[in-house]
Amino acid sequence: MKSLRRWWGPSHPAQLLLGLTLWSLWFVAIYAGLSVACALAPPGAGQGALTAINGGIALLTLATLALLAWLAWRGLCAGRQAAGGGRFIALVGAGLHVYAAAGVAFVAWPLVALPPCL
Amino acid sequence: MLPVLAGCGGSHSILDPAGPAARDVAWLWWGMLIGFGLVFVAVVALWLAAFRRRDAPDHRPDRSVSPDEERRLGLRWILGGGILLPGVSILVLLAFGVPAGQRLLPLPGGETPRVIEVTGHQWWWEVRYPDDRGEVVTANHLVMPAGEPVDFHVTGADVIHAFWVPRLGGKIDMIPGRINRIRLQADSPGVFGAQCAEYCGVQHAHMHLHVEAVPPEAFDDWLAARRDAEPESSDLDDEHAPARDTFTAHCASCHRVAGLGEGDVGPDLSDLGARATLGAGTLAMEEGAVAQWLTEHQRLKPGNRMPDHDHLDPQALEALGAWLETLRP
Amino acid sequence: MSESMRPTPEAERLHQELEAVWGNPPGWRGRLSAVNHSTLGLRFMVTGLVFFLLGGVLAMLIRTQLALPDQAFMSPEIYAQVTTMHGTVMMFLFAIPVLEGLAIYLIPKMIGARDLACPRLTAFGYWCYLFGGIILFSSLLLEMAPDSGWFMYTPLSSSEFAPGPGSDFWLLGITFVEISALAAGVEITVSILRTRAPGMALHRMPLFAWYILAMALMIVVGFPPLILGSVLLELERAAGMPFFTVAGGGDPILWQHLFWLFGHPEVYIIFLPAAGIVSTLIPVFAGRPIVGYGWVVAAIIITGFISFGLWVHHMFTVGIPQLAQAFFSAASMLVAVPTAIQVFAWLATLWLGRPRMALPMLWVTGFLVIFVCGGLTGVMLALVPFNWQVHDTHFVVAHLHYVLVGGMFFPLVAGAYYWLPLVTGRMPSERLGRLGFWLTFLGFNLTFLIMHWTGLLGMPRRVYTYDSAMGWDLFNLISSVGGFMMAAGIAAVLVDLVLHGRYGRRAPRNPWGADTLEWSLAMPPANYNFASLPRVESRHPLWVNPTLGDEIARGEHERPGAAHGRRELLGGEALTGRVREVIHLPVNSLLPLFAALCLAVVCIGLLVRLYPLALVGLAGAGILLLRWSWENGGHPRAAPLGRDELESPPLHSRTADGPGRWTMGVALLADGAFFLSLLFGWFYLWTVSPQWQMPDRSPLSLPLLLASGAALTLGSLWLERRAAALQRGRESGLVLALTGIAALGGLHLVLLVWGLWAAGLAPTVTAHDATLTVGLAYLLGHAGLAAILAALQAWRAQLGLVGARLPFEPGVVALLWRYQLGVYWILVAAMALLPRLTGAGS
Structure with a gap:
């Protein structure tokens, strides 16, 4: 448990991988969820982009965005206070979290425009 | 733009679009070429200029830039060129690209266009026109109505092929066990080249499809002529009777000619004489071409799936060719 | 400077002492048993160069065939083999191995170590690469080379449409070569994380090491999907298991997913080290540190991750749901951002420094021009509608050569010219180098810039001929002329490389004024690299202290000499580089060669379908690898317990967390990627395959699987407890406990075999x-290994090679058990439980 808490700290090298790992998990969840949802409960034709599937994707996206934004903010604060290697890891980690958040937003963007399952 | 466009022609040219989908993509290309061309020139110019500067040492006589100042300058480079430039570019690109992609899709709703089924074989195309009044089947020659959208339902019979009419729009893979759909439209009547676009074996290069768009009425006539054509019969007693016998004895287990044989391994030959090419674009159809194909096809298209006919009498092949050329509705 | 070339007596003594321990023995036996990273890194690069030349000859054959319409220079069968082999050779036998070789050669020198962490693995990797490459390439000489394209799409590559042994050569040969890539990936990762010079914290590491670390981790995660795909396809071809056959419930698209899941990261695996060369050279020739070190590190990490999320952009024409296409299109464009960050960090470094256009920089400039162009066409290709048009045309051929030749070959030559003085102690010819550059650069652009246009005019890829009526004649002719021009340029570079070793002028120390540690070494470097291990407090050790090289040679830094007779280097903390232990390395050994030879026997046995022979080879390899693992820790041939034990820092085999544990961890990461790919295949086939047949009742017996899992769980927990106790110095009853654990492993294995047998599968x-069979076989293999290793631990404990003073190994074996515990229950849940729960089949 103690080692797990250390991993979670803003200056641990694991932070360099965490943001984009969350991005990947989100990506896999969306892609797999979409395939399964379309196989199990395809939305009716003509519903356009306003389906339950799009709604679910949007919710998951917002939650991921919030988590990443918080992680980035935390890294930034920690980086300002730390020095040397800790500072480096926290700041680069924060940048990576910001990028991961931007990546989530950017990749999720087309779902506003597109009906699923085509 | 015109002089540039002059080099863009050709039966398979993406830059000489003949339908709405291809036109969208052609415009996308020219737009991207200009935009990215500017980015390219700017980056390379910045790079080369950095080396030039050294030749003019008075450009910045004292290089005593403070570390803070330097950090700020560096940050400006990275934020401007590394984040802003690509960020804006890809946003713009997606804003244009996603709607363009959507227009190419067979979206549900609206009027359902005509359906043409195309199946890729090693190395030829089977084309089917489903119809309540009776299905029409042909090969390596696709006729479609101009001026209206057409849905193509494509699949592969053996390996993966790809259906692609460059001047009409994008390609779609023909995958065994699946049916893929693509919607294409030709603005006006014309002839377009098409070629298999997914590597499918040694004769991938000789897998052409002749695509012809005709006015809708002409298309209906074309279909009707094939539906109502008089089938061949082995009872007919004319100069082609020996050729028909040769066909039933040696060809019918693989090829179909309505009324004579129902083979489905090779292309349906019922309207062979009316097609533009032989061997999926290997030879142009002209007098004597079929006989030439029958004797030399393994030289013209090495490795194709039809066995050679060396055991057959050349005269019989010639007669067979002459008869096959008469098969036109 | 000049005095530095003359060694002091103390330096000379140290040199003799170290050379006696670290040197390669003389003669053939010595050459075959060498495990030194410098020797093997050079071997990797030279072998890669030979394959590059062979692949280049194939390229020239292709351009000759396409120079004119309707050419009959090659038959279509030969052409198909030549194009397939050109792609395969360049990607698998040239690009990856050469970059691995560069990393193997340079990384220890750059991070201040005397060798990589697993020297025998380096040698094993090299032999696997050499034998795999020879087997693969021999197929071309036998005229039975693979001919289904370097991407091997099924069903074209399946036994029905590719009946000869061609596809088997590809699948087996490539898998063999990939073992080598994985070996290099694992040990480079561990070396960079754990063997850096004291004080070299992560944020002081040379950028090149960051790039290589990313490359190594990407190999570790990215290659297993293709290995799985190859195994499945070979099983389909050889045993008729229908993974990719629609009629049997398989799906050819699964192959494409597995292939590109590897294939796209592969592009970045090739690009990242090359970009690392660029990021190393630019600061040196600009005379200032790189601008935005942290930004570049972030860009490297982003590239490494995002590249795994784009594989579907090779499959936009497959007919994937539109929303998913939009996702992958957006993700593909996202990768433009880290690339742009790097390009502008380089630009800023040049602008804020005083750049000089030395020969290596000329090649870097060529890289920039070509790579930016290729990157921009890459963004175009990520746009789905445009992709639908140009996919599989010569436009893509042009794009990929811009990215790969521009992004990999040009930086590689730049790096070759840059590091050549280090390797040979001589300077290359400036004039021949410049001639070679211009010929290569102009020839390349003539070939491939035009080729974009040929593609836009509709010329598809992989056609062996085309009709004159298409209007592609002139462009193809120009491309062919350019191709031969480029070949002439490469020949000039080669002549330069060969001649300079004899006629080049002697290089002064650190001829380019570089900042990184490798330039503190003798030129050429000694086998042990560093006579004493320097402490590093800066990103630019040689700029801070230009005389560091002499101090190192005089033994003024850490752990000078080798009076103890061991090959030693310092193991540090991954983050801070603080010294934790002294790592003792194994010495020269023939075991890697023999193990690789056994694998070659397996490969050939499978190729000629002599399965008993393959089994013999497999058994041989297994025994040799176990023997290899036996000579570790306290073994007399390694570091036996003595009276003069080091206390602070201790020898790594006397600790709980030496580099071997990290090696096991990273290897299990690769194993996990393989497992996840298998799991992906299972769920993919289940949900997407067009004619999937799920039986009404799962054939797997749940009670048997639960019993087997219970034995595994008990054994794993017990082993964890014993390993932890050993750390605390408690060793009573160790032999008995380890025997008990091994017995539980055996029980787990036996029950699993019973479960497999009782299921009565028809693969x-x-x-x-078929998928269930492969899944259970995977578990069986791991169960067997876990049981054997536990039994060997018991034996070693009996012999006194494991105990309170040597507590290292049980912890390493426990990692494998823990892994098996995880994958076992996940697989049981996915394959036996989930189908029951969802009532699949109905």
């Missing part, structure tokens, strides 16, 4: 049964 009939 050649349905993809469902």
Whole structure:
């Protein structure tokens, strides 16, 4: 448990991988969820982009965005206070979290425009 | 733009679009070429200029830039060129690209266009026109109505092929066990080249499809002529009777000619004489071409799936060719 | 400077002492048993160069065939083999191995170590690469080379449409070569994380090491999907298990997913080290540190991750749901951002420094021009509608050569010219180098810039001929002329490389004024690299202290000499580089060669379908690898317990967390990627395959699986407890406990075999049964290994090679058990429980 808490700290090298790992998990969840949802409960034709599937994707996206934004903010604060290697890891980690958040937003963007399952 | 466009022609040219989908993509290309061309020139110019500067040492006589100042300058480079430039570019690109992609899709709703089924074989195309009044089947020659959208339902019979009419729009893979759909439209009547676009074996290069768009009425006539054509019969007693016998004895287990044989391994030959090419674009159809194909096809298209006919009498092949050329509705 | 070339007596003594321990023995036996990273890194690069030349000859054959319409220079069969082999050779036998070789050669020198962490693995990797490459390439000489394209799409590559042994050569040969890539990936990762010079914290590491670390981790995660794909396809071809056959419930698209899941990261695996060369050279020739070190590190990490999320952009024409296409299109464009960050960091470094256009920089400039162009066409290709048009045309051929030749070959030559003085102690010819550059650069652009246009005019890829009526004649002719021009340029570079070793002028120390540690070494470097291990407090050790090289040679830094007779280096903390232990390395050994030879026997046995022979080879390899693992820790041939034990820092085999544990961890990461790919295949076939047949009742017996899992769980927990106790110095009853654990492993294995047998699967009939078989076989293999290793631990404990003073190994074996515990229950849940729960089949 103690080692797990250390991993979670803003200056641990694991932070360099965490943001984009969350991005990947989100990506896999969306892609797999979409395939399964379309196989199990395809939305009716003509519903356009306003389906339950799009709604679910949007919710998951917002939650991921919030988590990443918080992680980035935390890294930034920690980086300002730390020095040397800790500072480096926290700041680069924060940048990576910001990028991961931007990546989530950017990749999720087309779902506003597109009906699923085509 | 015109002089540039002059080099863009050709039966398979993406830059000489003949339908709405291809036109969208052609415009996308020219737009991207200009935009990215500017980015390219700017980056390379910045790079080369950095080396030039050294030749003019008075450009910045004292290089005593403070570390803070330097950090700020560096940050400006990275934020401007590394984040802003690509960020804006890809946003713009997606804003244009996603709607363009959507227009190419067979979206549900609206009027359902005509359906043409195309199946890729090693190395030829089977084309089917489903119809309540009776299905029409042909090969390596696709006729479609101009001026209206057409849905193509494509699949592969053996390996993966790809259906692609460059001047009409994008390609779609023909995958065994699946049916893929693509919607294409030709603005006006014309002839377009098409070629298999997914590597499918040694004769991938000789897998052409002749695509012809005709006015809708002409298309209906074309279909009707094939539906109502008089089938061949082995009872007919004319100069082609020996050729028909040769066909039933040696060809019918693989090829179909309505009324004579129902083979489905090779292309349906019922309207062979009316097609533009032989061997999926290997030879142009002209007098004597079929006989030439029958004797030399393994030289013209090495490795194709039809066995050679060396055991057959050349005269019989010639007669067979002459008869096959008469098969036109 | 000049005095530095003359060694002091103390330096000379140290040199003799170290050379006696670290040197390669003389003669053939010595050459075959060498495990030194410098020797093997050079071997990797030279072998890669030979394959590059062979691949280049194939390229020239292709351009000759396409120079004119309707050419009959090659038959279509030969052309198909030549194009397939050109792609395969360049990607698998040239690009990856050469970059691995560069990393193997340079990384220890750059991070201040005397060798990589697993020297025998380096040698094993090299032999696997050499034998695999020879087997693969021999197929071309036998005229039975693979001919289904370097991407091997099924069903074209399946036994029905590719009946000869061509596809088998590809699948087996490539898998063999990939073992080598994985070996290099694992040990480079561990070396960079754990063997850096004291004080070299992560944020002081040379950028090149960051790039290589990313490359190594990407190899570790990215290659297993293709290995799985190759195994499945070979099983389909050889045993008729229908993973990719629609009629049996398989799906050819699964192959494409597995292939590109590897294939796209592969592009970045090739690009990242090359970009690392660029990021190393630019600061040196600009005379200032790189601008935005942290930004570049972030860009490297982003590239490494995002590249795994784009594989579907090779499959936009497959008919994937539109929303998913939009996702992957957006993700593909996202990768433009880290690339742009790097390009502008380089630009800023040049602008804020005083750049000089030395020969290596000329090649870097060529890289920039070509790579930016290729990157921009890459963004175009990420746009789905445009992709639908140009996919599989010569436009893509042009794009990929811009990215790969521009992004990999040009930086590689730049790096070759840059590091050549280090390797040979001589300077290359400036004039021949410049001639070679201009010929290569102009020839390349003539070939491939035009080729974009040929593609836009509709010329598809991989056609062996075309009709004159298409209007592609002139462009193809120009491309062919350019191709031969480029070949002439490469020949000039080669002549330069060969001649300079004899006629080049002697290089002064650190001829380019570089900042990184490798330039503090003798030129050429000694086998041990560093006579004493320097402490590093800066990103630019040689700029801070230009005389560092002499101090190192005089033994003024850490752990000078080798009076103890061991090959030693310092193991540090991954983050801070603080010294934790002294790592003792194994010495020269023939075991890697013999193990690789056994694998070659397996490969050939499978190729000629002599399965008993393959089994013999496999058994031989297994025994040799176990023997290899035996000579570790306290073994007399390694570091036996003595009276003069080091206390602070201790020898790594006397600790709980030496580099071997990290090696096991990273290897299990690769194993996990393989497992996840298998799991992906299972769920993919289940949900997407068009004719998937799920039986009404799962054939797997749940009670048997639960019993087997219980034995595994008990054994794993017990082993964890014993390993932890050993750390605390408690060793009573160790032999008995380890024997008990091994017995539990055996029980787990036996119950699993019973479960497999009781299921009565028909793997050649349905993809469902075939996938279950592979899943259970995977668990069986690991169960066997876990049981054997536990038994060997018991034996070693009996012999006193494991105990309170040597507590290292049980912890390493426990990692494998923990892994098996995880994958076992996940697989049981996915394959036996989930189908029951969802009532699949109905």
